[in-house]
Amino acid sequence: MKRLILILFYFLATSLSTLGQKIHELKLLDIKQMTEYEGRFDLSGITYKGDDIYVIADKKENNHIYKLNWRENDWTVSSKVSFDLGVNIDIEGITLHNEDAYLINEANNEVYKVDLKDGNASQLQIDWSKLKLPKKKWAKNAGFEGIAIDKEKQVLYLAKERDPRFIIKIDLKTQTIIEEYDVRKTCSKDFADLYFYEGYLYGIERNALCIAKIDPSTRKVVQHFSYQEVASKDGKKLYEPVKYGMAEALMIKDGVIWLGWDNNGVEVSSFAKEKYNIKGTLPVIMLLELPDAE
Numbered sequence: 001m002k003r004l005i006l007i008l009f010y011f012l013a014t015s016l017s018t019l020g021q022k023i024h025e026l027k028l029l030d031i032k033q034m035t036e037y038e039g040r041f042d043l044s045g046i047t048y049k050g051d052d053i054y055v056i057a058d059k060k061e062n063n064h065i066y067k068l069n070w071r072e073n074d075w076t077v078s079s080k081v082s083f084d085l086g087v088n089i090d091i092e093g094i095t096l097h098n099e100d101a102y103l104i105n106e107a108n109n110e111v112y113k114v115d116l117k118d119g120n121a122s123q124l125q126i127d128w129s130k131l132k133l134p135k136k137k138w139a140k141n142a143g144f145e146g147i148a149i150d151k152e153k154q155v156l157y158l159a160k161e162r163d164p165r166f167i168i169k170i171d172l173k174t175q176t177i178i179e180e181y182d183v184r185k186t187c188s189k190d191f192a193d194l195y196f197y198e199g200y201l202y203g204i205e206r207n208a209l210c211i212a213k214i215d216p217s218t219r220k221v222v223q224h225f226s227y228q229e230v231a232s233k234d235g236k237k238l239y240e241p242v243k244y245g246m247a248e249a250l251m252i253k254d255g256v257i258w259l260g261w262d263n264n265g266v267e268v269s270s271f272a273k274e275k276y277n278i279k280g281t282l283p284v285i286m287l288l289e290l291p292d293a294e
Helices: 002-022 270-276
Strands: 023-025 027-033 043-049 052-057 064-069 076-082 091-097 100-105 110-115 121-123 144-150 155-160 166-171 176-181 194-197 200-205 210-215 220-226 247-253 256-261 284-289
Touching (some): 052 247, 100 144, 144 200, 155 194, 200 247
Parallel strands (some): 023 220, 091 144
Antiparallel strands (some): 043 052, 064 076, 091 100, 110 121, 144 155, 200 210, 210 220, 247 256, 256 284
């Protein structure tokens, strides 16, 4: 029995050491809270084109792509374009390609293309027949949470959040599934958003306050980044009381990670008030320095 315990301890210590080598604590550059919005804004996605930054929210009344007015001291949002998908909406992710925004709607787990100029929307006719687990068998509220595009290779990536978690790789031209996979050695068993940057996929593992850097060619995690030190203290998070991690919006721009919170209308914690001088129930966006690749 003693020998068995020693063996188990050795393997646990080895695995933790291996994982520890890949986890880098992110440096906070800035934190901003959205202001001047009437009501609840559950931030669920963020992306950019040039110097224009766009965000989305996931409630049924949020049938807009919003422009983030981020050059001022107080960050506000204004509607860039409205859209009508013709179905119930729960918009959980956004990415841009050419003049179009691509949105994931968790209400029906479909992907939509929205023209940024006039809001004209159409559903992508993706062939889902190759899915190992048919969508009708997915658990409720455990569908699409992340979307990203490799523009050079014309590849669309979608992340199913959990139960089970996996990434779907889709040929954007033919709208057919190339492959479906999960990645090993991650901090937690969920993905809350995806972003494609300089040849790599990045995924939020919100329950562990972590971001995974994934090589899509090998489907392996090559680095882990943690935002635990800047987003929590002694078990308290930015918003309390809350069960989940709540970071749901991911973007990388010019070597800076933009991480947005969907706080579900929950008020900021005493920790956040004291450390960052924020208050109320509106979401925050953290700007974090992306470390150089190793």
